[in-house]
Amino acid sequence: xxxxxxxxxxxxxxxxxxxxxxxxxxxxxxxxxxxxxxxxxxxxxxxxxxxxxxxxxxxxxxxxxxxxxxxxxxxxxxxxxxxxxxxxxxxxxxxxxxxxxxxxxxxxxxxxxxxxxxxxxxxxxxxxxxxxxxxxxxxxxxxxxxxxxxxxxxxxxxxxxxxxxxxxxxxxxxxxxxxxxxxxxxxxxxxxxxxxxxxxxxxxxxxxxxxxxxxxxxxxxxxxxxxxxxxxxxxxx
Amino acid sequence: xxxxxxxxxxxxxxxxxxxxxxxxxxxxxxxxxxxxxxxxxxxxxxxxxxxxxxxxxxxxxxxxxxxxxxxxxxxxxxxxxxxxxxxxxxxxxxxxxxxxxxxxxxxxxxxxxxxxxxxxxxxxxxxxxxxxxxxxxxxxxxxxxxxxxxxxxxxxxxxxxxxxxxxxxxxxxxxxxxxxxxxxxxxxxxxxxxxxxxxxxxxxxxxxxxxxxxxxxxxxxxxxxxxxxxxxxxxxx
Numbered sequence: 001x002x003x004x005x006x007x008x009x010x011x012x013x014x015x016x017x018x019x020x021x022x023x024x025x026x027x028x029x030x031x032x033x034x035x036x037x038x039x040x041x042x043x044x045x046x047x048x049x050x051x052x053x054x055x056x057x058x059x060x061x062x063x064x065x066x067x068x069x070x071x072x073x074x075x076x077x078x079x080x081x082x083x084x085x086x087x088x089x090x091x092x093x094x095x096x097x098x099x100x101x102x103x104x105x106x107x108x109x110x111x112x113x114x115x116x117x118x119x120x121x122x123x124x125x126x127x128x129x130x131x132x133x134x135x136x137x138x139x140x141x142x143x144x145x146x147x148x149x150x151x152x153x154x155x156x157x158x159x160x161x162x163x164x165x166x167x168x169x170x171x172x173x174x175x176x177x178x179x180x181x182x183x184x185x186x187x188x189x190x191x192x193x194x195x196x197x198x199x200x201x202x203x204x205x206x207x208x209x210x211x212x213x214x215x216x217x218x219x220x221x222x223x224x225x226x227x228x229x230x231x232x233x234x235x236x237x
Numbered sequence: 238x239x240x241x242x243x244x245x246x247x248x249x250x251x252x253x254x255x256x257x258x259x260x261x262x263x264x265x266x267x268x269x270x271x272x273x274x275x276x277x278x279x280x281x282x283x284x285x286x287x288x289x290x291x292x293x294x295x296x297x298x299x300x301x302x303x304x305x306x307x308x309x310x311x312x313x314x315x316x317x318x319x320x321x322x323x324x325x326x327x328x329x330x331x332x333x334x335x336x337x338x339x340x341x342x343x344x345x346x347x348x349x350x351x352x353x354x355x356x357x358x359x360x361x362x363x364x365x366x367x368x369x370x371x372x373x374x375x376x377x378x379x380x381x382x383x384x385x386x387x388x389x390x391x392x393x394x395x396x397x398x399x400x401x402x403x404x405x406x407x408x409x410x411x412x413x414x415x416x417x418x419x420x421x422x423x424x425x426x427x428x429x430x431x432x433x434x435x436x437x438x439x440x441x442x443x444x445x446x447x448x449x450x451x452x453x454x455x456x457x458x459x460x461x462x463x464x465x466x467x468x469x470x471x472x473x474x
Contacts, residue, residue, distance in 0.1 A: 008245055008341070008343060008365065008367070009343075009365065017345070017363075017365075018339060018340075019339050019340065019341035019343060020339070020340040020341065021341075022341070040340040040341065041340055102246075102255060102256050102257070103256065103257040103277040103278055104245070104256035104257065104258075104259070104277065106245060106246075106256060108254070126254075128245065128246065128254075128365075130245070130367075141383060142381070143381075143382070144379070144380075144381065145380070145382060146378060
């Protein structure tokens with residue numbers, strides 16, 4: 001089912017929990033996902049890349065297995081990741097995580113990340129996610145807590161050419177996109193909402209990178225899986 | 238300023254964080270506060286008192302001091318507390334807590350509770366609070382994240398007689414109340430919203446205890462501080 005998750009905290013153990021990003025993760029009905037993590041108050045040094053991270057992937061880049069009715073294991077390989085593009089340390093094997101739904105409806109993610117060069121000592125982390133209703137999300141200041149309907153809009157596009165690799169997800173009203181420009185190893189990102197009448201993208205919360213013009217700017221009129229629009233393949237409608 | 242806070246997690250160290258309540262804390266403009274903590278899925282054993290706790294107090298039962306722009310110290314004595322009424326262990330001196338506002342807008346509370354009989358060894362706890370907009374709160378499934386306006390409705394009533402001690406807060410659209418019936422040491426509780434037109438209370442989320450009929454059922458027509466309505470004194474409008 002499609003989902004929109006808002007992060008409420010990140011804890012890198014043994015440090016304390018905190019939240020200094022406006023992280024949203026969109027996951028389409030078929031399991032394609034993007035997690036965009038903009039810093040709320042980037043320092044001057046961080047302005048060049050004002051994100052904790054930007055990543056995502058198609059459904060084949062995550063291995064999902066059920067532990068019990070409330071708990072799911074997800075091992076992430078990531079089809080696109082800012083660390084990889086920007087040459088930062090990144091583990092090459094799947095990142096194991098466990099997602100446990102609390103009685104409150106929030107979801108606690110625990111995992112262990114193992115960047116190379118640390119003698120393979122893993123770093124345990126915890127994140128807490130609050131589900132939002134993607135159908136009525138309007139802006140960072142106007143949204144509702146709650147689940148996204150199973151039949152909400154769920155669209156995914158990908159581009160995979162000599163020049164670019166990228167993914168766009170549209171879940172309910174929320175558009176997120178990531179794009180790797182291979183020529184110079186840069187990453188571009190967008191987050192915005194869909195105008196209910198024109199289906200044009202509007203109210204951009206994230207507009208980052210040099211390849212922004214390569215992203216679509218509206219929901220394509222013809223939505224046929226397998227068709228191409230300006231280089232983007234529609235892989236889910 | 239008036240506030241409505243929704244708890245997102247409770248951690249009693251060294252245990253893990255979790256949330257199995259629908260806790261809301263209302264605080265009026267003058268600092269009178271109530272925290273009602275109903276269990277989401279009470280067990281059969283818990284049905285008799287289906288709460289983690291019920292407590293609050295007038296502003297003179299909490300000592301507030303500023304640490305810095307993001308951090309406030311609050312030492313709680315509690316004017317009314319279910320543990321005290323039900324004869325459960327409860328410390329007699331103020332409970333020290335520190336409230337730190339994160340960049341995300343959520344507020345992390347840390348504190349140490351020292352129930353008697355544990356050789357005065359304190360138990361550290363953490364809670365995370367998400368501000369909701371009290372003016373547009375409609376129900377547990379229909380609310381908005383965000384601050385409550387400084388000029389939102391902020392009313393407090395108290396009853397303090399031979400028979401009863403109780404507090405009702407009305408912050409924006411949200412009514413909460415606690416009432417101690419002294420004769421048999423029972424506690425009653427309500428949470429509901431205000432009908433925008435009639436100002437009558439409606440959509441009760443919590444209706445608990447044998448003295449429910451003693452609570453007001455609407456916002457009094459005449460709102461004059463110091464006046465009494467059915468035994469309740471209006472102490473803030």
